[in-house]
Amino acid sequence: MGxxxxxxxxxxxxxxxxxxxxxxxEGKHLLLYGENGSGKSSIYWALYTLLEAVYKSDEEQNKYxxxxxxxxxxxxxxxxxxxxxxxxxxxxGKKYRIAHNNFxxxxxxxxxxxSSARGSDFINYRFMLRLSDVRHSNxxxxxxxxxxxxxxxxxxxxxxxLIHTQNKSSNDFNEIWEDLExxxxxxxxxxxxxxxxxxxxxxxxxxRAFVNEISRITQRVNVDGxxxxxxxxxxxxxxxxxxxxxxFRVYQGSGQLSGRESDEPIGVPQIKLSIPKYFTWDxxxxxxxxxxxxxxxxxxxxxxxxxxxxxxxxxxxxVDFQVLVLDDLLISLDMENRDVVLELLLNKYAQKFQLIIxxxxxxxxxxxxxxxxxxxxxxxxxxxxxxxxxxxxxxxPYITQYKRYIERARVHYFKLDYxxxxxxxxxxxxxxxxxxxxxxxxxxxxFEEKDLNGLIISCIEYAKQNKLTxxxxxxxxxHRKFIFNVLSHDSxxxxxxxxxxxxxxxxxxxxxxxxxxxxxxxxxxxxxxxxDGTNLWKAQITxxxxxxxxxxxxxxxxxxxxxVNYQLxxxxxxxxxxxxxxxxxxxxxxxxxxxxxxxxxxxxxQEIIISSTGEKLGTLRTF
Numbered sequence: 001m002g003x004x005x006x007x008x009x010x011x012x013x014x015x016x017x018x019x020x021x022x023x024x025x026e027g028k029h030l031l032l033y034g035e036n037g038s039g040k041s042s043i044y045w046a047l048y049t050l051l052e053a054v055y056k057s058d059e060e061q062n063k064y065x066x067x068x069x070x071x072x073x074x075x076x077x078x079x080x081x082x083x084x085x086x087x088x089x090x091x092x093g094k095k096y097r098i099a100h101n102n103f104x105x106x107x108x109x110x111x112x113x114x115s116s117a118r119g120s121d122f123i124n125y126r127f128m129l130r131l132s133d134v135r136h137s138n139x140x141x142x143x144x145x146x147x148x149x150x151x152x153x154x155x156x157x158x159x160x161x162l163i164h165t166q167n168k169s170s171n172d173f174n175e176i177w178e179d180l181e182x183x184x185x186x187x188x189x190x191x192x193x194x195x196x197x198x199x200x201x202x203x204x205x206x207x208r209a210f211v212n213e214i215s216r217i218t219q220r221v222n223v224d225g226x227x228x229x230x231x232x233x234x235x236x237x238x239x240x241x242x243x244x245x246x247x248f249r250v251y252q253g254s255g256q257l258s259g260r261e262s263d264e265p266i267g268v269p270q271i272k273l274s275i276p277k278y279f280t281w282d283x284x285x286x287x288x289x290x291x292x293x294x295x296x297x298x299x300x301x302x303x304x305x306x307x308x309x310x311x312x313x314x315x316x317x318x319v320d321f322q323v324l325v326l327d328d329l330l331i332s333l334d335m336e337n338r339d340v341v342l343e344l345l346l347n348k349y350a351q352k353f354q355l356i357i358x359x360x361x362x363x364x365x366x367x368x369x370x371x372x373x374x375x376x377x378x379x380x381x382x383x384x385x386x387x388x389x390x391x392x393x394x395x396x397p398y399i400t401q402y403k404r405y406i407e408r409a410r411v412h413y414f415k416l417d418y419x420x421x422x423x424x425x426x427x428x429x430x431x432x433x434x435x436x437x438x439x440x441x442x443x444x445x446x447f448e449e450k451d452l453n454g455l456i457i458s459c460i461e462y463a464k465q466n467k468l469t470x471x472x473x474x475x476x477x478x479h480r481k482f483i484f485n486v487l488s489h490d491s492x493x494x495x496x497x498x499x500x501x502x503x504x505x506x507x508x509x510x511x512x513x514x515x516x517x518x519x520x521x522x523x524x525x526x527x528x529x530x531x532d533g534t535n536l537w538k539a540q541i542t543x544x545x546x547x548x549x550x551x552x553x554x555x556x557x558x559x560x561x562x563x564v565n566y567q568l569x570x571x572x573x574x575x576x577x578x579x580x581x582x583x584x585x586x587x588x589x590x591x592x593x594x595x596x597x598x599x600x601x602x603x604x605x606q607e608i609i610i611s612s613t614g615e616k617l618g619t620l621r622t623f
Contacts, residue, residue, distance in 0.1 A: 005025075005027040005028075005090070005091060005321050005354045006025050006027070006088055006089070006090060006321060006323065006354060007024075007025060007026060007027050007089050007090060007091050008022045008023065008024055008025060008088070008089040009022060009023045009025060009043070009046070009047070009086075009087075009088055009089075010022035010023070010085075010086070010087040010088075010089070011023075011042065011043065011046045011086055012083065012084060012085050012086075012087075013074060013075040013077065013078035013083045013084040013085075014042070014046055014073055014074070014075060014084050014085065014086055015039070015042035015045060015046065015073055015075060016038075016039030016042040016075070016395075016396065016397060017039060017042055017046070017075060017396060017397060018075050018077050018078075018392075018394050018395070018396035019396070020396055020397060020399070022087075022089075023043070023384070023399060024382070025382060026382055027091055027354075028354075028380055028381055028382045029350060029354060029355040029356070029357075029380055029381045029382070030354075030355070030356045030357070030381070030382055030383075030384070031357045031359075031365060031368050031369065031372075031381055031382075031383045031384070031402075032356070032357070032358050032359075032383075032384045032385070032386055032399075033359055033360070033361075033362060033365040033383075033384070033385050033386065033402070034358065034359075034360055034385070034386030034387070034397075035360060035386070035387055035388070036360045037388060038386045038387050038388050038397055038398075039386065039388070039396070039397040040327070040358050040359075040360060040386055040397075041124075041327055041358070042397070043356075043358060044122060044124065044325055044327040044358060045073070046086045047086075047088070047122070047323065047325055047356070048122045048325070049064060049073065049086060049098065050086045050088060050096060050098050050105070051113070051116065051117040051120060052117065053098045053103075053105050053106065054105055054106055054109075054110060054113040054114050054117055055114075055117070055152055058101075058103055061098060061103065062100055062101065064098075065084050065099060065100035066100070075396075077394045077395075077396075084099060084100070085097060085098065085099035085102070086098050086099075090320055090321060094109075094320065096109065096113065096320075109320070111318070112318060112319065112320045113320070115315075115316045115317055115318055115319045115320075116319045116320050116321055116322065116323075117153070118153045118312050118313075118315050118316050119312065119313055119316035119319045119322040120321070120322050120323045120324065120325075120353070121305070121309045121312070121324055121325070122325045122327075123302075123305055123324075123325070123326050123327070123329055124326070124327035124328060124329060125327070125328050125329060125331055125332070127145075127149075127301060127305060128297065128298050128301045128302070128329070128332065130142070130145055130301075131273065131288070131289060131297050131300065131301045132289045132294070132297050133289075134289045136287060136289075136290050139272055139273075139287075140272065140273040140288060140289055141270045141271060141272060142242065142271040142272075142273060143244075143268075143269055143270050143271045145271075146214065146217075146271055147174075147177060149305075149308070150173070150217065150308055150311075150312075151173035151174045151177060152173075152174055153312045153315065154173060154217065154311055154312060154314075154315055155171045155172065155173070155315060156170075156171040156172075156173060156176065156210075156213040157171075157213065157216060158171070158209065158213070159171050160176050160206055160209050160210060160213070161202070161206060162175070162176070162179045163179055163180070163182070163184060163185065163199075163202060163203060163206060164179055164182055164185065165179070173213070176206075176210055177210070179206075180203075180206060180207055180210060183203070184199045184200060184202075184203040185199055187199065187200075207246060207269075208246065210269070211244055211245075211246045211269050214244040214269060214271065215243075215244045217308075217311060218242040218243060218244050218271060220307070220311055221242050221304055221307045221308060221311070222240070222241055222242055224307040224310055224311075225240065225242075225300075225303040225304050225306070225307035226239055226240065226303070228302075228303040228306055228307060228344075229299060229300060229303040232340075232343075232344045232348070233299045233302070233303060233340055233341065233344065234299075234340050235296065235299055235300075237277075237278070237279040237280075238275065238277065238278055238279070238296065238300070239275070239276055239277035239278075240273060240274070240275055240276075240288075240300050240303075240304075241273070241274050241275075241276050242271055242272070242273055242304070243271070243272050243274065244269055244270070244271050245269065245270050245272065246269055247268050247269060247270050273288055273300075274288070275288050275291075275292070288300075294332040294333070295332070295333050295334060295337045297332075298330070298332050298333055298337075299333075299337065299341075302329070302341065306349075309324075321354060322352060322353045322354065323353060323354045323355075323356060324345075324349055324353035324354070324355050324356070325356045325358070326345075326355070326356070326357050326358065327358045327359075328358065328359055328360060328361070329341075330364065331359075331361060331364075335363075335367065338364060338367060339367065339371070339439075342367065342368060342371045343371070343521065345357075346371055346372070346375055346377065347521070350377070350380070365383075365402075366431060366434075369383065369402075370431075370434060370435050373435055373517070374435065374516070374517055374518040374546070374548075375517060375518055376517040376518075376622065382401070383401065383402035384399050384400065384401055384402060385399070385400055385401075385402050385403075386398070386399050404428065404431075405424045405425070405427040405428035405431060406424070406425070406428045406505075406508055408424045409421045409422075409424035409425045409428060409501075409505075410505065412424065413501055413505070418494070418497050418498060418501060421501055422483045422484060422497075422501060425479065425483060425484065425501070425504050425505075425508075426452065426480075426483070426484040428508065429452060429455075429456070429476055429479070429480070429484065430452055430455065432508075432511060433452075433455035433456060433458070433459050434455070435516075436459060436462070436514075436516065437455065437458055437459060437462060438462075438545045438546060438548070438560075438562075439545065439546075440545055440563070441458045441461075441462060442455065442458070452480060452484065453480065456473065456476050456477050456480060457477075459473045459476065460473045460474060460477070462560075465561050466550060466558070466560050466561055466584075468514070468550070468552060469552065472507060472510055472511055475503075475507045476507065479500070479503070479504045479507065482500050483497075483500050483501060483504055513552070513553040514550065514551070514552055514553075515549075515550070515551040515557070515623055516548055516549065516550045516551070516560075517548065517549055517622070518546040518547065518548055518549075519547055519548070519549045519620040519621075519622075520543060520546065520547040520610070520620065521546055521547075522543060522544055522545050522546055523542065523543070523544070524542070524543050524547065524610065524611075524612065525540060525541065525542050525543075525610075525611035525612070526540075526541040526543070526585070526608050526609065526610060526611065526617065527539065527540050527541070527608070527609050527611055528589060528592075528600075528604070528607050528608045528609065529600075530592060530593060530596040530597075530599070530600045530607075531596060531597050531599060531600075532595065532596050532597060533596075533597045535570050535571050536570075536571055536572075537568060537569070537570060537575075537592070537596075538568070538569040538572075539566055539567075539568055539569075539588075539592065540566065540567050540568075540569070540611075541564050541565075541566040541585070541588075542564060542565045542566070543562050543563070543564050544562075544563045544564060544565065545562055545563050546562075547559060547560070547562050547585070548560040548562075549620070549621065549622070549623070551623050557621060557623050558586065559584065559585050559586060561582055561583060561584050562582070562583065562585065563580075563581075563582050564580075564581060564582075564583055565578050565579065565580055566578070566579050566581070566583075566588075567579070585604065585608070585617075586604050589604035589607070589608060590602065590604065603618075604617070605617055605618030605621055606618055
């Protein structure tokens, strides 16, 4: 995680927030579920505005805190602009704050704030819409997006002279483009044709140099983005390309754009997105925004954005923090593609950035929680829920820490609202089953999602295959029949219903004592070697679902059975075709050890190697 992560965020009379208490983040990643209209996106814009203030003039910043200004971001209930502020507290107590006439972020922390802004990013669904919200007759042009999202954070590799400022060159993309946008100097006042031609050439040379610098950036995006798309997002057969080309619009001598033709052009570059490779077809996709579905478009957009973030990091030298804020980024993806993106974020970006994930999709929030838990990262996250505060005299958010379904069930149980308690217990059972079961066991023969009955049956089968206490999982099935079936509630007498609920709580108390976490993802490769006295044998095992470490109370931890492909090598030569099997890694190893010269350690944790790291499998045995 980046240096000095955010401990607290205080948003006061800014956008949807009113006199709210600070949000405690405690130096962790943040997952926040917020209903539509609860003010969730105000957190996104508060953080964004705070960091962007380092690039704003005093006048521009004050506009956000003035009721009379069209750009005002004041809450409607703010009595005066001095009530409104955004403040971030970092570990160590340093505070970043913006408010009316408070420019301390620039005056006191300019260099670190600038680097923190360059090393952070804010991505929401609007960015993805830029790739698809284009008329069919048009091509995708990302130049305006680069002006806003790229130029402030990167530099040119070569200085480019400024036309309108004598004896000055710059490596600031924004400054160079603002200079080029003005066109050449006013040629109408120049009588010498030689001078006119010289000025035209200077302008054309600068524009060409500027386009070359953008091309350098897009070439990097093409390399890094396609690697992300193919290696991390799973689209191995799709290749995109960004290309910056120099286009011209007509120019009138006064410096204004004009519809009339003239011999003097103003250069307006374009950054075009194309798909030169789509599976087996070359250059078959003429209009990516009308051909690709939302999942593919979103994945390409995310690959581009994360590649650009990688380029921005080249310009970071010392930071207070690095935050990656995602606001309803994945709403256009199905659950499978969301899972892939979460794997990328949790495996790669959570190590460098403080992640802030905002969503209005409760199902997606549950998926994030499931991924966090199975990766053993729960202590690194703080979870909140956000609603509109209907008890307040003024409209504002109500934020509370996320409560598991089991905790909500207990609240209703103590309130004697037994049907609500039973309903939350049903939800808790579904959550547990989806956390506990490998993904492929949650699907039916036609890859449809199993219902609760199917999930519980799969849990019982999985527990039996892994020699877990089956009775606990069978108890879930009994609870399903007597508590979770809403049609049976009317036939309950209250004492029986209460007794059944109590038993269900006891079942979950015991289930909570089972520790399980994913230690290796699908596609990971394991190897081990042993000698039979004559030949050297090597086994190469590719796992095709997450490898899970499981531990019951008072028992040793073990690896759950997993579906694999494996291949054997005899003295360095392939011995047989690839075999497919559903195996216990420990049993598989011991079978081969028993038929070897037993010179190797009989403890598979110490002899099986993780190919990607070269480490022993035992290094992942955390409990």
